[in-house]
Amino acid sequence: MYQVFEPTDAPWRGIGTIAESGLKIRKEFDSFNAEKKFDLAVPDSKEPKGCACGEILLGLKTPPECPLYKKVCVPEYPVGPCMVSTEGTCAAYYKYHT
Numbered sequence: 001m002y003q004v005f006e007p008t009d010a011p012w013r014g015i016g017t018i019a020e021s022g023l024k025i026r027k028e029f030d031s032f033n034a035e036k037k038f039d040l041a042v043p044d045s046k047e048p049k050g051c052a053c054g055e056i057l058l059g060l061k062t063p064p065e066c067p068l069y070k071k072v073c074v075p076e077y078p079v080g081p082c083m084v085s086t087e088g089t090c091a092a093y094y095k096y097h098t
């Protein structure tokens with residue numbers, strides 16, 4: 001991993017940028033870097049209006065404290081990223097919490 005990648009500051013959805021928390025391709029492997037090869041512009045991700053994923057990921061709220069939980073945000077129609085995958089906090093809470 002460290003032959004090809006090196007630590008870099010990385011943005012985390014709902015949390016912000018954390019120093020040295022991500023990985024980027026080392027300069028000597030630039031020919032494999034899709035961002036440079038294809039001149040891509042990756043837009044910043046935006047948290048959906050009313051979604052509390054950031055606070056939930058930080059342990060400041062539980063999913064039921066989000067006003068959208070089980071009302072308009074369910075696994076079949078997720079509003080925020082926490083409800084998308086089986087590992088998502090809200091999705092797991094929805095499936096396993098009685």
Ligand code: SF4
Binds near residue numbers: 082084
């Ligand atoms: S994923 Fe859905 S339930 Fe979870 S915080 Fe975001 S909007 Fe609320």
